[in-house]
Amino acid sequence: MKDARVALFRKTLEGLLESLDATVRLMRWAGGEGVPEPLKESASQLVVRLGTAHRLTSSSFVGSAVDQARVNVMLVAMRRLDAAYVVYRQGLEKTPSEKESAADALNAEVDEVKGDSRWRA
Numbered sequence: 001m002k003d004a005r006v007a008l009f010r011k012t013l014e015g016l017l018e019s020l021d022a023t024v025r026l027m028r029w030a031g032g033e034g035v036p037e038p039l040k041e042s043a044s045q046l047v048v049r050l051g052t053a054h055r056l057t058s059s060s061f062v063g064s065a066v067d068q069a070r071v072n073v074m075l076v077a078m079r080r081l082d083a084a085y086v087v088y089r090q091g092l093e094k095t096p097s098e099k100e101s102a103a104d105a106l107n108a109e110v111d112e113v114k115g116d117s118r119w120r121a
Contacts, residue, residue, distance in 0.1 A: 003063050003064070003067045005061065005063065005067075005071075006063070006067050006070060006071060008056075009056060009061075009070075009071050009074045009075070010074065010119065010120070012049070012052050012053055012056055012074075012078070013053070013074045013077055013078055013113075013119065015045070015049045015052075016046075016049045016050065016052075016053050016078060016081055017081070017110055017113060017114055018042050019042050019043060019045050019046040019049045019050075020046065020081060020084075020085060020106060020110050021042075021107075021110050022039050022040075022042035022043040022046075023043045023046055024088075024103050024106055024107050024110070025039060025043075026039060026040070026043050027092075027099075027103055028103065046085075050082060050085065053078040053081070053082060054082065056075065056078065057075050057078050057079055057082075061075075069118075070118065070119055070121065073116065073118045073119045074119045077113045077116065077119060080109060080113065081109060081110065081113060084105060084106045084109035084110075085106060087102060087105060087106070088102045088103065088105065088106040089102075090102070091103070091105075
């Protein structure tokens with residue numbers, strides 16, 4: 001039997017990844033066209049998704065060994081993304097090159113978490 005809580009952790013992590021990616025894309029948006037609504041919507045949900053991730057990382061999970069291992073990977077990923085977002089926000093208050101560097105670092109963290117297959121299944 002699959003633990004439905006694992007799906008909640010996965011959905012939270014996926015939403016957080018989506019919102020962080022959208023946030024960086026919006027910061028870099030330089031088109032003459034308007035920003036697509038789905039991109040704006042995803043970025044606008046970042047604070048809520050960070051709050052949900054924070055609540056989950058502050059709780060404990062008890063389940064099967066396989067589920068616990070998968071959830072632990074997701075929790076570590078959420079903490080890493082949260083820390084990367086804090087650094088990103090601090091970088092926005094600096095020079096344009098530091099701002100771009102902060103966006104690159106956040107984007108790299110997002111890509112690394114997306115590429116980690118241990119939390120998917």
